[in-house]
Amino acid sequence: MSYIPTNHKEVIKRGWTGLDVIFVSGDAYIDHPAFGVPLLARLLESHGFRVGIIAQPDWRSKEAFMTLGRPKLFFAVSAGAMDSMVAHYTPARKLRHDDAYSPGNRRGARPNRATMVYTSRLKEAFKDLPVIIGGIEASLRRFAHYDFWENKVRRSILFDAKADLLIYGMAERAILEVAERMRNGELIGNIRDVRGTAYNAATIGIGPALTVPSFEEISTSKENFAEAFRLEYLEQNPFSGRAIVQKHGNRMLICNPPSLPLEEPEIDAVYALPFEKSPHPSYSEPITAWEQIKTSITSHRGCFGGCAFCAITMHQGKIIQSRSKSSILAEVTSLTRKAWFKGSISDIGGPTANMYGLNCANTVAMKACQRESCLFPAICPNLNTSDKSAVSLLREVRSLSGVKHSAVSSGVRYDLLEKQNSYFSELTAHHVSGRLKIAPEHLVDHVTDIMRKPGRKLFESFCARFREQSYRIGKRQYIVPYLISGHPGCTLDDMFELAVALKKMGIKVEQVQDFTPTPGTIASCMFYSGLDPMSGKSVYSAVTDREKGLQKSLLLWHLPAERSKAMVALKELGRERDAGLLWGNENRDKNVSKKCFES
Ligand code: SF4
Structure with missing residues (x-):
């Protein structure tokens, strides 16, 4: 059994006196390719780097960040498999009670905005040592972005974390190139041309680049915000995307073009690395994320x-x-x-x-x-x-x-x-x-158009096809539809129409995803700016917790706990007299889908 070292004893056991690269992660260490930090650690290890992992350190002081000593090249920081704010808060901004990426499912093992906090502790502990940030949190916050939890536009996380380099996207190529160049003596401050990286500079000094509206411009104008997002999004083709420049005060964020996709032998090689496929043996409690993917x-x-x-x-x-x-x-x-x-x-x-x-x-x-x-x-x-x-x-x-x-x-x-x-x-x-997960997300066409999803007609024909096929092969199996409430473009009226359509199809959903405007999505841009960044058209969004709650309750109308809220929604719409469409029997189409959905 050979895990990546997580403590001094394990480093010594490998016969090493020190490490080249140390990863700091907001998740527990599960040695499985489904998790970014172990995957990159194994990749660097396979190229001869001595690598360690500090998982979920106590961020309240610098000591926990010093347990593996000073790495020769750099620290690599990730908040974990999820953005730490998404991991900690519900779409209604309420604190979550659990954490699938921590032992015992316990919350509180990582701080809010973990990328920034970890980087700051590392800079306290090892003042001049390079820190590279990556993972979902850093990747999707690489440009100035809207932060739902503070309800404001924030700077690129690279500026707030004061890191030396940011790696975005799937990081294999970028981290390997940076590590190899540093091993060959190059200073991180001179590594400015690696695809899939972003850095903070005083001047542009690179080849063809696209300048997008600055942090200051997008903070004060929603039109500029939507335009910056559009330009950033359209440059994501790794074969033709240009570097992007975004001014922040008198500094520049320079984001190089995306990494090229891995070829089949390269991606195969990554999955052939010697993963143990299980959590580090120091954990005594189960880790839900591993149970889910093992x-x-x-x-x-x-x-x-x-x-x-x-x-x-x-x-x-x-x-x-x-x-x-x-x-x-x-x-x-x-x-x-x-x-x-x-x-x-x-x-x-x-x-x-x-x-x-x-x-x-x-x-x-x-x-x-x-x-x-x-x-x-x-x-x-x-x-x-x-x-x-x-x-x-x-x-x-x-x-x-x-x-x-x-x-x-x-x-x-x-x-x-x-x-x-x-x-x-x-x-x-x-x-x-037994159950096929399908994500129509909504069934009102102008909402599914905004979501870029196929609409109701296709969903209904798919359900019919699935039902017929299951019947033909003699299988009792069901569709579980996934739906989103409060998505930009969706009004309370649309939600009622969706609830009525589902009732007609005999579908009662148990879970609804309340839309959360996380960084890096077209829908989040719509939520904040009120504009579809691609068409420039205005888009309505339910922005108050109250309206978001009412939208959700309409989909969960059949649950006793949601009934009074759903009635409030109907009252708000002036449609109390239509309550029978949900709670009565008159709306059930007896020919539709009885065998297709559990209810
Ligand atoms: S298949 Fe996809 S990538 Fe190819 S041209 Fe069409 S939209 Fe573009």
Whole structure:
């Protein structure tokens, strides 16, 4: 058993006298490729760097940051797999009571704005040592951005954290290049040309760059805010995106173009690193995040769906990076040898499961493409939608010895499934596990248009297709629809229309995602600026906690605890007389979906 060292004893055990790079993470250390810090630590280790991890240090003093000594090259800081404010607060800004990334599910193991706090403690402890920040929190806050929790525009996190360099997106290429150049004697202050990095400079001094409205300009004008976001978003194509410059006072944020996607052998090599696939043995309590992913397999990265509320375009990117089938099968085989493996794979997927193996068939167009989505408003004719690779992968995984069942629990895009008959058949026949998660997110067309999602018609036809197929193969299985309340573009009226439509289909949802304007999404830009950054059109948003709460209650009308709130919503709409559409029986379409949804 060989984990990355987390204390002095483990460093000595490796025969080392010191470390080159130390990661500081807001999450517990789980040696699994689903988590960014262990993945990057293993990658650097495989290139001969001596690496350590300090997981969830006590941030109240600098001592906890000194336990592994002074690294020769740099500290690498990540708040963890989630932005620390999202991890700590509900969409209503209430403190969460648990933390899936901490032992015992206990909250309080990392501070708010962990990237900034950790960097500051490290600078106290080791004044002149470089600190590089990365992970979701740093990545999505790399430009000046709207912060929902303070309800204001904040500077780039690079300026607030006072870090030496920021790595955004999937960091393998960037961190390896920076570490190798520093190992060869280059100073971090001279490393200014690495893709996927951003830095603070007094002058521009680089090649072709795009200047976007400054921090000061976007703080005082919502039009400027939306325009800066639009420009930043459109430059995310790694093949044609330019460096972006954003002034902050008399300094500049310089953000280099995104890293190039990993080629198949490169991504395979990352997943072949010697992960233990379990939490560091020092933990005595269960860690929920590990329980959730320990039998799941990542088949690819990236998503070309371009949903407005999702930050994947700004982090992983739109280009799908798929592992080879043999790499995935090797991982599943090694999983079947784990003592705790009982025969079930909980997921084979990525951000969107049915995008495995897909790409743009027109390389020239792809390299210049600035479309937000390859699927919306209609599937791009250049998109290769073949399900051959994905089908073959599913078939071979389930035929492996030791695998009793394999599920696909990542989301699937049902507009894309329209073109993937074989994948749809495989999925429904073998990989649903009783409940298929589908994310229409809303069913009112002008809202789904703003979300960049397929609308109601396609959802209904998908449900019918799923129902017929399940019936034909003799399986009792259901669709679990995921929905968002309070999304920009959605009024209380729209929410009532959605609730009535769901009632008609026989759907009662147990959970609703209340929209949270997290950094890096088109929808968050709409929420703050009131504008769709791509069209410039005005967009309504429910901004008060009260209205957001009323919207949510309309979807949960059938729960006793929500009934009075839902009635308030109806009163506000002047539609109390329509309460029967929800609580009465007259609206149920007896021909629709009885066999498709649990209710
Ligand atoms: S050209 Fe079409 S398929 Fe290719 S990346 Fe652009 S939107 Fe996607």
